[in-house]
Amino acid sequence: MSHFPFQRLQGELTSLISSMPADSQLPSEPALAKKLGVSRATLREAMRSFETQGLIRRKQGVGTFVIGEVPVIDSGLEVLESIETLANRIGLSVSTGSINIEILPADEEIAGELLISIGMMITRVSRVIFTDDRPVAYLVDTLPETILSRNDFQTGFNGSVLDLLLNRGLPRLTSSRTEINAVNASSAVAHFLDIQRGDVLLHFRANLIDSAGKVIDHSLSYFLPGYFNFHVNRRVG
Amino acid sequence: MSHFPFQRLQGELTSLISSMPADSQLPSEPALAKKLGVSRATLREAMRSFETQGLIRRKQGVGTFVIGEVPVIDSGLEVLESIETLANRIGLSVSTGSINIEILPADEEIAGELLISIGMMITRVSRVIFTDDRPVAYLVDTLPETILSRNDFQTGFNGSVLDLLLNRGLPRLTSSRTEINAVNASSAVAHFLDIQRGDVLLHFRANLIDSAGKVIDHSLSYFLPGYFNFHVNRRVG
DNA sequence: CAGTGGTCTAGACCACACG
DNA sequence: GTGTGGTCTAGACCACTGA
Numbered sequence: 001m002s003h004f005p006f007q008r009l010q011g012e013l014t015s016l017i018s019s020m021p022a023d024s025q026l027p028s029e030p031a032l033a034k035k036l037g038v039s040r041a042t043l044r045e046a047m048r049s050f051e052t053q054g055l056i057r058r059k060q061g062v063g064t065f066v067i068g069e070v071p072v073i074d075s076g077l078e079v080l081e082s083i084e085t086l087a088n089r090i091g092l093s094v095s096t097g098s099i100n101i102e103i104l105p106a107d108e109e110i111a112g113e114l115l116i117s118i119g120m121m122i123t124r125v126s127r128v129i130f131t132d133d134r135p136v137a138y139l140v141d142t143l144p145e146t147i148l149s150r151n152d153f154q155t156g157f158n159g160s161v162l163d164l165l166l167n168r169g170l171p172r173l174t175s176s177r178t179e180i181n182a183v184n185a186s187s188a189v190a191h192f193l194d195i196q197r198g199d200v201l202l203h204f205r206a207n208l209i210d211s212a213g214k215v216i217d218h219s220l221s222y223f224l225p226g227y228f229n230f231h232v233n234r235r236v237g
Numbered sequence: 238m239s240h241f242p243f244q245r246l247q248g249e250l251t252s253l254i255s256s257m258p259a260d261s262q263l264p265s266e267p268a269l270a271k272k273l274g275v276s277r278a279t280l281r282e283a284m285r286s287f288e289t290q291g292l293i294r295r296k297q298g299v300g301t302f303v304i305g306e307v308p309v310i311d312s313g314l315e316v317l318e319s320i321e322t323l324a325n326r327i328g329l330s331v332s333t334g335s336i337n338i339e340i341l342p343a344d345e346e347i348a349g350e351l352l353i354s355i356g357m358m359i360t361r362v363s364r365v366i367f368t369d370d371r372p373v374a375y376l377v378d379t380l381p382e383t384i385l386s387r388n389d390f391q392t393g394f395n396g397s398v399l400d401l402l403l404n405r406g407l408p409r410l411t412s413s414r415t416e417i418n419a420v421n422a423s424s425a426v427a428h429f430l431d432i433q434r435g436d437v438l439l440h441f442r443a444n445l446i447d448s449a450g451k452v453i454d455h456s457l458s459y460f461l462p463g464y465f466n467f468h469v470n471r472r473v474g
Numbered sequence: 475c476a477g478t479g480g481t482c483t484a485g486a487c488c489a490c491a492c493g
Numbered sequence: 494g495t496g497t498g499g500t501c502t503a504g505a506c507c508a509c510t511g512a
Binding site for chain 2: 225230
Binding site: 059 | 477478479480
């Protein structure tokens, strides 16, 4: 037996979880901690990585459950397309929730991104993507109200600002510069994704450019690892 | 004052850290916890995100220090190049440490990646990238020993397997399929990067392909967020 | 209501760096 | 040695869910 509780714990939890059928419930945290001979804090720390891998799911007030196989959303990064378009193309069912549309004045940060003046009105659309009733991504689009205003959302808005702009045809979008990072979930994002503050997320930060080189849309995306497989083909210099 | 210790703490720590000069030392954790009226556990949790942003640096047995401005390694993902080549191109100084070269038989997993038989000998090169004496990336390359054996490392090996193969000219490398994810640091990787187990890392998992479509090299890369800015230009479908 | 996970506390012991 | 961060414990209270 190892002298390091954490490594031993990970092994025991791996056995336990893999031996349980999908959707079954784990013992409560106090019970499990006692059974495994560690404190609840240590147990919870060891469980974190299992949740980021999508192997278990914790629900406050309910319990912790084993997740069966997860549909992975696989996508190349060369082409920009909405999650909806992507999921549809690979035959996966996703839904959108918590859509929120606000019109507000630009602060310094967003004015800098969109290359507009501070105080100009902007439209901000945020939403959560679900697959199998599990929130897996949180997306925020911000763009000048002159490009997208409230009454542009009238007909058949599926949640994706990109799809809306593409369907409208104007402005003529050409490309997106996307920065990729790994971050800890803030309290706000954690709430939308039903995870704990501090959990690991894959983060995209992108500016959408039109044919005149103008910044049309600034978008922030947060993805749960384990549910997405983004890849890129890199050519050798 | 907020009723939520964590949010209040983040604010107070932001003020404190930004008010201190670069390289200065923060009070010890017990002292800071007492001063801010929280337990050490809560304080440490709040400090995690500051460390992943590269704003502070903890050194066991020494203390916690404020980091000045950090040189960010900025790179597009369209072209595959070694960290050394990249840093050189943008005029940044990086160094390599903890280089380890092993020859061992392929297990099932790596055999599957390289499309070889289990038990065939493989060469594995792992190393750590430093900038400003700070470990910022941990890289592992694995390839068949028939392609790269121990005596290929004789002359001017700078740590990069990619550069070695490119300089040699054979096999003719063409592209790399790179999968991008966010992960929690395992104990092993955390040790090399001088961070805590569970900290957030940006992770690349790539297969390097030659002109015949053969898998030449399987590589795993772990990057500290805050020190890298990877981006990709995505064209609109 | 009872039971769950989410957060926080106070304290302990360890491994490590440095004089 | 002293002092630091790294880990773990035992217990408490909270917010939430569902019967």
